[in-house]
Amino acid sequence: MTLADPTALVVLGAFGGAMVLVVCLSVVIANAYRERALLLHAAATMMAVLCLQLQVGSQPYMAESAFLLLLGLAGLQLRDLVNHAGALRLPRRWLVGVSAVLLPALAIAVVVAKINLLLPGLAAWSAVASVLMLRAWPQSQPWVRWLTAGLVLLVLAGAWIGWGGLDVDPEPVLPQAALLPLWSAAVFLATIWRSRIFSETRVRLDARTTVDPLTGLSTQLVFNERVLAARSLVKRYGHPSLLLLVHIDNLPGLASEFGPEVAESAVLVAASRIRQAMGDGDVAARLSHSRIAVLAEGVAPAEGASNLASRILVAGLKEPVPMAPTEFLQFRIVLAPVPAADMSAKSILQRLGVRMDEQLFHPSERRIHTLAADELRA
Numbered sequence: 001m002t003l004a005d006p007t008a009l010v011v012l013g014a015f016g017g018a019m020v021l022v023v024c025l026s027v028v029i030a031n032a033y034r035e036r037a038l039l040l041h042a043a044a045t046m047m048a049v050l051c052l053q054l055q056v057g058s059q060p061y062m063a064e065s066a067f068l069l070l071l072g073l074a075g076l077q078l079r080d081l082v083n084h085a086g087a088l089r090l091p092r093r094w095l096v097g098v099s100a101v102l103l104p105a106l107a108i109a110v111v112v113a114k115i116n117l118l119l120p121g122l123a124a125w126s127a128v129a130s131v132l133m134l135r136a137w138p139q140s141q142p143w144v145r146w147l148t149a150g151l152v153l154l155v156l157a158g159a160w161i162g163w164g165g166l167d168v169d170p171e172p173v174l175p176q177a178a179l180l181p182l183w184s185a186a187v188f189l190a191t192i193w194r195s196r197i198f199s200e201t202r203v204r205l206d207a208r209t210t211v212d213p214l215t216g217l218s219t220q221l222v223f224n225e226r227v228l229a230a231r232s233l234v235k236r237y238g239h240p241s242l243l244l245l246v247h248i249d250n251l252p253g254l255a256s257e258f259g260p261e262v263a264e265s266a267v268l269v270a271a272s273r274i275r276q277a278m279g280d281g282d283v284a285a286r287l288s289h290s291r292i293a294v295l296a297e298g299v300a301p302a303e304g305a306s307n308l309a310s311r312i313l314v315a316g317l318k319e320p321v322p323m324a325p326t327e328f329l330q331f332r333i334v335l336a337p338v339p340a341a342d343m344s345a346k347s348i349l350q351r352l353g354v355r356m357d358e359q360l361f362h363p364s365e366r367r368i369h370t371l372a373a374d375e376l377r378a
Contacts, residue, residue: 015180016053018185019052023042026041029192037080040077041187044077047070051063052177064110064161067157068103068106069104070154071099071121071125075125076100077187084139085140091131118162133151147190150183153179156179157183160175215272216271217274217275218285220285223295226283226295227295231340234338234339235340240300241295243335244293244294245291245334246293246312247331247356249360254327258324267286267290274292274312274315276315278308279299282295282297282308295338296308301335312333313368332359333368334359336352337373351371352371355369355371
């Protein structure tokens with residue numbers, strides 16, 4: 001099939017269009033998920049399109065120069081893709097040296113001196129990339145298989161161009177024109193797969209530091225930061241906020257009558273019902289086995305006692321505990337406004353805890369107790 005054949009031109013156009021599509025997808029996903037490796041892949045794929053066009057236009061030296069720059073961009077992307085692998089510091093430095101220094105220098109020399117330097121550059125790049133891939137292979141499963149296949153296709157395309165691109169008519173452009181889109185698609189899939197795996201890992205790590213694994217509520221660190229932010233709003237603008245300390249009153253009775261497993265499940269049920277009773281902007285954190293703190297922003301003490309605290313009490317009595325069908329959750333609540341004074345969240349919660357201990361030592365029928373701001377500072 002020759003380039004004069006209309007079918008060949010259609011095939012070349014399809015190959016080029018496929019690579020342009022990969023470029024568009026890479027740029028969109030990279031901007032959405034801040035994935036630099038995809039931006040490098042988009043640049044390398046555009047260089048592959050340019051190389052293909054130069055070969056079709058009978059510019060072999062320019063095509064070789066473009067392919068050398070393509071290898072440089074692919075090397076920089078490879079460095080980003082395997083930066084998680086250990087014991088690769090020296091090979092990564094070699095790869096950066098070859099990709100960012102040697103290959104651009106060879107590309108300039110090809111254009112200026114009109115000599116074939118693609119094969120030496122390809123050999124140097126392949127050697128360093130092979131060392132890197134051999135060490136990264138066990139630490140990069142399963143997406144590394146697509147990456148390896150793509151790199152092999154890229155090396156084959158470079159060998160084809162470097163071996164015969166300067167001495168023959170540009171008709172044999174179709175083989176490398178087929179290899180380059182396959183390389184681009186394979187590396188794109190590998191990069192997307194890697195990004196998804198690492199993104200899920202980051203989400204799990206973030207959740208571990210922000211969400212309590214037992215109850216699904218916020219951790220104390222997140223809760224304390226929200227309390228400090230609410231205190232700043234109180235101090236600067238008088239924007240009221242309310243702190244509630246919720247105690248599961250009958251948890252010891254559930255443990256003694258039904259066993260610790262039922263008591264543990266009651267904690268989960270209590271956290272779920274408190275979360276359902278809270279407003280959209282409220283936040284809650286588990287302080288101990290039987291106590292949960294709630295921060296309600298934009299709520300005054302009177303409104304909080306009559307509205308939010310009452311909803312929490314009703315939520316506990318709405319349905320029995322699933323593993324103890326005859327028992328309901330009984331809450332006792334102490335609440336106080338977030339003070340404008342410089343008190344840490346830990347100090348405020350300690351004051352609420354002291355008052356809660358007093359209420360438990362001298363129990364009464366009243367289950368909602370309010371501390372004024374001056375009592376909290378006393």
